Amino acid sequence: MPRTTAIATRELSKTYKDVKALDNVTLDLEPDRIYGLLGRNGAGKTTLMSILTGQNYADQGTAEIFGHAPFEHDPTLSRICFIRESQKYPDDFKVHQAFESAALFFENWDDDLAQELVEAFALPIKRRIKKLSRGQLSAVGVIIGMASRADITFFDEPYLGLDAVARQIFYDRLVEDFAEYPRTIVLSSHLIDEVANLLEHVIVIDKGQIVIDSDAEELRGTAVTVTGDTAKVQEFIGTAQVLHRDALGALASVTIKAKLDADQREQAKLMGLDLSPVSLQQLVVRSALSGSTAQRTEERTEARK
Amino acid sequence: MIDDSKPIFMQIAELIENDIISGVLAEEAQVPSTNEFAAFYRINPATAAKGINRLVEDGLLYKKRGIGMFVTKGAPQRLRAQRREKFQQQFIAPLTAEASKLGIGVDELVAMIKTGSES
Numbered sequence: 001m002p003r004t005t006a007i008a009t010r011e012l013s014k015t016y017k018d019v020k021a022l023d024n025v026t027l028d029l030e031p032d033r034i035y036g037l038l039g040r041n042g043a044g045k046t047t048l049m050s051i052l053t054g055q056n057y058a059d060q061g062t063a064e065i066f067g068h069a070p071f072e073h074d075p076t077l078s079r080i081c082f083i084r085e086s087q088k089y090p091d092d093f094k095v096h097q098a099f100e101s102a103a104l105f106f107e108n109w110d111d112d113l114a115q116e117l118v119e120a121f122a123l124p125i126k127r128r129i130k131k132l133s134r135g136q137l138s139a140v141g142v143i144i145g146m147a148s149r150a151d152i153t154f155f156d157e158p159y160l161g162l163d164a165v166a167r168q169i170f171y172d173r174l175v176e177d178f179a180e181y182p183r184t185i186v187l188s189s190h191l192i193d194e195v196a197n198l199l200e201h202v203i204v205i206d207k208g209q210i211v212i213d214s215d216a217e218e219l220r221g222t223a224v225t226v227t228g229d230t231a232k233v234q235e236f237i238g239t240a241q242v243l244h245r246d247a248l249g250a251l252a253s254v255t256i257k258a259k260l261d262a263d264q265r266e267q268a269k270l271m272g273l274d275l276s277p278v279s280l281q282q283l284v285v286r287s288a289l290s291g292s293t294a295q296r297t298e299e300r301t302e303a304r305k
Numbered sequence: 306m307i308d309d310s311k312p313i314f315m316q317i318a319e320l321i322e323n324d325i326i327s328g329v330l331a332e333e334a335q336v337p338s339t340n341e342f343a344a345f346y347r348i349n350p351a352t353a354a355k356g357i358n359r360l361v362e363d364g365l366l367y368k369k370r371g372i373g374m375f376v377t378k379g380a381p382q383r384l385r386a387q388r389r390e391k392f393q394q395q396f397i398a399p400l401t402a403e404a405s406k407l408g409i410g411v412d413e414l415v416a417m418i419k420t421g422s423e424s
Contacts, residue, residue, distance in 0.1 A: 034349055171347060179340035179350040197307060197348045217312040217352060262394070269399060277309040 012061035081150035106148035134161030192281035317356030
């Protein structure tokens with residue numbers, strides 16, 4: 001049975017001065033799935049989400065949410081919750097007032113869930129929002145995003161200042177709540193390894209263009225790293241597409257785009273080569289970005305660990 | 306538990322298969338729900354469902370409408386038979402390959418296995 005597409009864009013473009021923030025973006029997002037919107041800073045993720053939530057407009061192309069252009073269309077906007085990386089609230093608001101206004105706006109608001117999350121994040125609800133720490137502010141956004149149970153929820157890097165424990169609480173509760181109340185969730189994140197297993201579908205954007213739009217499970221296992229004697233590695237990989245290459249003396253470590261079958265794995269073993277899996281994060285970094293840029297991103301990721 | 310080597314739904318299917326072979330999930334026992342698997346392994350519920358459905362297609366699990374998933378009668382025996390078939394390729398072949406690399410002959414290998422299984 002065909003279902004209404006949750007989000008549909010056609011040749012969406014947006015230019016800021018001389019920077020192409022979005023370049024011909026065509027996407028279809030199905031309802032009731034968790035999407036990962038991945039890419040580097042400035043790749044166009046936030047611009048895309050702003051347009052989809054009616055907070056910005058495109059220069060060219062169309063964007064529809066459940067069949068309607070979202071811009072100034074209240075019935076559509078009430079079905080969307082957008083949690084920005086640096087979400088702003090009225091200055092003198094206390095935490096509980098932010099929740100009370102969200103409860104008025106979102107008809108599916110679940111107050112019990114909000115209370116549970118307040119306890120899980122140990123959030124002081126009587127405190128003024130401007131007095132909160134960075135992590136507590138992020139927790140407010142996460143709670144509003146989850147308790148609103150909007151038909152489409154955008155989380156734009158919602159974890160700033162949240163420690164590893166708090167982020168795990170977020171992911172765990174998201175899976176649990178999504179299982180019980182399926183809805184469309186678009187999660188934009190740099191911490192790809194942390195969210196990889198939660199995603200059903202992965203969209204990677206780079207320089208305003210969509211470079212990967214694929215089922216997460218189909219991406220998994222589509223690349224492998226072959227390590228061993230340089231000549232033997234070369235013999236084994238043949239003409240496969242190389243995503244990344246490292247060399248250390250006579251040793252080579254080459255990541256190729258290939259799905260190996262049991263015979264090929266056996267052959268690699270007989271040739272004395274090591275095969276290692278490639279994580280979604282590595283795959284995204286290596287297939288989305290070319291040459292030196294990919295390497296720099298990878299180094300930054302390593303440095304952050 | 307879950308790694309990057311292959312699709313997660315295949316790993317979920319294998320984890321359940323292992324539990325059926327080892328008897329953790331007995332014949333006719335109820336299998337945890339899709340959502341329970343998703344929460345436990347911190348994975349997308351659709352992915353967990355795909356893994357379970359694969360075992361349903363293979364006839365190792367069956368659905369009771371409105372109640373849940375159960376282990377099919379005879380599933381452990383069938384799985385064991387399948388694993389035995391793969392045993393040669395998965396375990397014996399790499400073992401003999403490594404042994405010949407190290408100059409360990411068949412007789413010596415047999416002796417080592419005997420000693421190993423006694424301890």
